[in-house]
Amino acid sequence: MVEMETSLGIEQLHTYWACQCEPGSAAPLPQDVVKTLLAGLQLNVLETLRYLHHQRPSYAQFEAWVWERHGGELKEAALNRLRRALAGEAVGAEVGDLDRVEGLSADDLAHWDEHGYVILRNAISPEAAESTETAIYDFLGMDRDDPESWYRQSLGHSIWVPLLRHPTLVANRRAPRIHKAHAQLWGREDLWVTVDQVGFNPPERDNWRFPGPHLHWDATLAEPHCFELQGILYLADVAEDQGAFSCVPGFHRTLKQWLKSVPEGVTVHAHAARTLTMTPIAAKRGDMIIWHHLLPHGSSPNRAQRPRVVQYMSLRPTRFAYTEEWKS
Numbered sequence: 586m587v588e589m590e591t592s593l594g595i596e597q598l599h600t601y602w603a604c605q606c607e608p609g610s611a612a613p614l615p616q617d618v619v620k621t622l623l624a625g626l627q628l629n630v631l632e633t634l635r636y637l638h639h640q641r642p643s644y645a646q647f648e649a650w651v652w653e654r655h656g657g658e659l660k661e662a663a664l665n666r667l668r669r670a671l672a673g674e675a676v677g678a679e680v681g682d683l684d685r686v687e688g689l690s691a692d693d694l695a696h697w698d699e700h701g702y703v704i705l706r707n708a709i710s711p712e713a714a715e716s717t718e719t720a721i722y723d724f725l726g727m728d729r730d731d732p733e734s735w736y737r738q739s740l741g742h743s744i745w746v747p748l749l750r751h752p753t754l755v756a757n758r759r760a761p762r763i764h765k766a767h768a769q770l771w772g773r774e775d776l777w778v779t780v781d782q783v784g785f786n787p788p789e790r791d792n793w794r795f796p797g798p799h800l801h802w803d804a805t806l807a808e809p810h811c812f813e814l815q816g817i818l819y820l821a822d823v824a825e826d827q828g829a830f831s832c833v834p835g836f837h838r839t840l841k842q843w844l845k846s847v848p849e850g851v852t853v854h855a856h857a858a859r860t861l862t863m864t865p866i867a868a869k870r871g872d873m874i875i876w877h878h879l880l881p882h883g884s885s886p887n888r889a890q891r892p893r894v895v896q897y898m899s900l901r902p903t904r905f906a907y908t909e910e911w912k913s
């Protein structure tokens with residue numbers, strides 16, 4: 586058994602570290618607790634796993650690394666909220682009282698029920714969206730108005746951009762309207778925001794073809810099918826042909842039945858690619874699309890004139906139902 590010395594005072598973080606760095610020394614945490622732990626400490630899942638597996642740090646080194654991610658600015662109040670939530674206490678919204686925040690309308694909620702996605706208009710202000718868009722161009726060393734610059738930087742052949750903690754990204758994660766809309770959909774306010782990367786999907790040209798993501802699920806298809814949300818924030822207007830987020834609306838209601846129609850010997854993904862058609866979702870600068878994780882979804886080729894620039898984020902409560910078995 587590994588001794589726990591801690592300055593953050595979060596027992597589950599020690600367990601998480603032990604499971605990654607000294608396998609077999611501790612019983613794994615439930616998946617929802619891991620997600621809450623990492624989101625509550627504002628850690629990105631991939632960067633954390635990479636650090637633990639490549640560096641094999643001591644627990645003290647791991648805690649020091651967690652502090653460094655935030656320039657030492659992990660606030661005691663935020664840590665306390667996380668400690669209390671992980672101990673099973675009720676906690677409120679991260680961004681304070683949501684009662685007077687305008688969220689999704691009755692029409693939005695009806696759209697959600699039918700289609701499994703909703704556009705949260707003005708999730709952040711157009712000004713905030715534009716500053717984030719600028720931060721992403723700066724990070725990439727590109728000029729918004731110089732198409733040649735959009736293809737200069739090598740990100741590998743990918744639309745993902747590993748920018749995680751620019752102050753504008755951090756501020757967007759705290760947007761009250763985003764927390765309110767997710768609280769309405771989850772039916773609770775004890776939500777934790779993921780620290781996800783951003784996206785840059787430039788117009789296709791001869792030496793740059795859309796690399797995906799094509800139609801996929803980020804959810805297990807094993808039953809029971811549980812509820813979870815995913816989200817994308819448009820940082821500039823996106824037209825349908827501009828690399829828009831795409832999904833199969835309403836599929837959360839028919840997935841179970843559809844799975845029965847997959848022919849013997851054919852994979853679910855091959856059958857989906859052959860038989861399902863995604864709808865591209867246009868929206869404005871500052872709008873957020875929130876979708877049910879059972880909707881097959883992906884991005885799409887950009888056949889317009891300007892790049893699509895986005896920030897990804899998901900909000901989840903402290904504890905939630907999930908299915909252990911992974912089936913794709």
Ligand SMILES: O=C(O)CCC(=O)C(=O)O
Binds near residue numbers: 831
């Ligand atoms: O970037 C997009 O439009 C799609 C994002 C996506 O596929 C995902 O977040 O899983």
